[in-house]
Amino acid sequence: MKPRLYDFQTLRLLDKMTPSLKIPRQILEDLVAHARELDPFECCGLLAGADGTVTRQYRITNQVAKDPQAVTVFNEANVKQLGHLPETARAEVAYFMDPKEMLAAFKDMREQRLELTVIYHSHTHSPAYPSMTDVGLAYYPDAAYLIVSLENMSQPDIRTYWIKDRQVSPAEFQVI
């Protein structure tokens, strides 16, 4: 019998501690394009891949102004109150992914054998840092949260984070 060279569990643990996120330049460019297209409203979407390397992008419609469920989701999480805002203004400060489009994206990921890797949205007037609202509504601890900031229009800022148990930590990513 060959000697055991690696302790599989330790390797997995190390892998979780030092996740190597890789995102193709073309997809990053499209994230900025998506954010600019919808400005002053927030854009949102999903990136999927394997082992931290993103290969696919899904633009998802921001339904915060149209889906009545959005207001209740925000209320339940006790975060930004949306109910007092006119519907058109809601999408300037928040996003709520169209659940039906999410379902279709997850189906496609299963068929392509990809996993959800990144959840992205834009901040049109604030820095690329998760807000209290983002943190309060982050239910996917295994995905990195990416924010495109258009605060400085000529120089969009893209940053990624892990949000686990309401704790935010930066997630490094490599452009490929």
Added chain:
Amino acid sequence: MIKVRIPTPLRPLTKGQGEVEAKGSSIEEIITNLDQTHPGLRGRLCDEKGELRRFVNIYVNEEDIRFLKGKETALKDGDEVSIVPAIAGGR
């Protein structure tokens, strides 16, 4: 048996499985059955009053149960149930 798709945030409760099978003829019965085989799932899906949490979307095949009969939505053999937590945020 009904096939139930489990989202990544709930997979720690299903030993990492993304798909499990459950018995039941309605969403309510499926949740009860799932909670027996994977204790803790009900608490993640429903609040203290037993109502579905607002950020949890449940689909039967491609239909959102909010537009069917909620937890009383009837199921038949071969149906697929998907649990999809909302993704939302803002500045």
